[in-house]
Amino acid sequence: MASTIIFPNAAHVIQLYLQHKEIVIIADARTNGFCLATACKYIPALQDARIITIPAGEENKNLLSAEWIWMQMQSLHVHKDYVIVNLGGGTVTDIGGFCASTFMRGIPFINIPSTLLAMNDAAFGGKTGINFMDTKNTIGTFANAEYVFIHPDFLNTLSPKQIANGAAESIKHALIHDKKLWELYKNATDFTHFTNLENIQQSIAIKNYFVQLDPLDVNERQSLNFGHSIGHAIESISLNSNNILLHGEAILLGMLAELQLSETIYNCPAIVRKDAEALKNRLYPTVKFTFSKSEILEKLLFDKKNTDTINFSLLKNIAAPMVKTKVSKEQVLQALSIFDA
Ligand SMILES: NC(=O)c1ccc[n+]([C@@H]2O[C@H](COP(=O)([O-])OP(=O)(O)OC[C@H]3O[C@@H](n4cnc5c(N)ncnc54)[C@H](O)[C@@H]3O)[C@@H](O)[C@H]2O)c1
Structure with a gap:
């Protein structure tokens, strides 16, 4: 089933979903620093979650990082009643979704995209994956996040x-x-229009239109x-x-x-x-x-x-x-x- 996209005024929906669940957050080294406090501000249930961190950057969307995430999930005794929360750009939502969808044949996950690219595109639509042997997204799954939380506040710390x-x-x-x-x-003449919530919502609606026509x-x-x-x-x-x-x-x-x-x-x-x-x-x-x-x-x-x-x-x-x-x-x-x- 397609992901439910949650915009800022409905953060309580995710809070309700998460509040009595065991949560593990997957972040990269930068989003752990830049985005965790903002995520916890809107979704307080994240405050006590355990965190798995991978190095930042597309070059880390690989088997080595996936293995590291699976090892951490194993040692945290993650099971079907857990929820994985991927906090980051497309690198994190892709590899986090991939690891969640394959661990014990699938742990539910939520995406909290923190880059404009991930908000517009990577965080929903069901494609997860990692790069393999110099080719992008060779290994992956179709798996939808339960929820995707969109908040333009995350963009405040993103580089131009x-x-x-x-x-x-x-x-x-x-x-x-x-x-x-x-x-x-x-x-x-600048990027103001592109980071405006209304236009991000429209961009998401366009991608969703095509995804729903042809998943x-x-x-x-x-x-x-x-x-x-x-x-x-x-x-x-x-x-x-x-x-x-x-x-x-x-x-x-x-x-x-x-x-x-x-x-x-x-x-x-x-x-x-x-x-x-x-x-x-x-x-x-x-x-x-x-x-x-x-x-x-x-x-x-x-x-x-x-x-x-x-x-x-x-x-x-x-x-x-x-x-x-x-x-x-x-x-x-x-x-x-x-x-x-
Ligand atoms: N699954 C899909 O449908 C789909 C679609 C498009 C792209 N993708 C994938 O998305 C990936 C690229 O995603 P991306 O462009 O978001 O890159 P990214 O996730 O690598 O993030 C870029 C950099 O920004 C940092 N960052 C992220 N959020 C931040 C924030 N709020 N403040 C400060 N720094 C922040 C990250 O740590 C990283 O260093 C590629 O691997 C691509 O294949 C997937």
């Missing part, structure tokens, strides 16, 4: 770079489903992959370069290239790409594509296990996504040429 990172997914949600939100975002990600949900085929290839290549990009930054570049593909294949109006490029130049001036186009193509072919054509989720227009679009290698290289200038 991480806010920008999460805003890229908000931009994607607007492009694939919401003309009005896109009108607001495309003229943004197992075989059709409509793939609209959420817009920008991600090329974006993931850029992200992976960047990690071994001197221009390391965060997930959202890479996805933003991926969206620009995929808007060019959308223009070529579906006649998506050129103004959409031009507005998105202008937005990128205003809000993400330091994010640059400095990679070899052929290397990106090679990575894309490897990731997608494709040969001559690659499947993409593109746009016919704003709020008109098109999934399972076959794109040739030549078309990908041509789309990447937008970064030549």
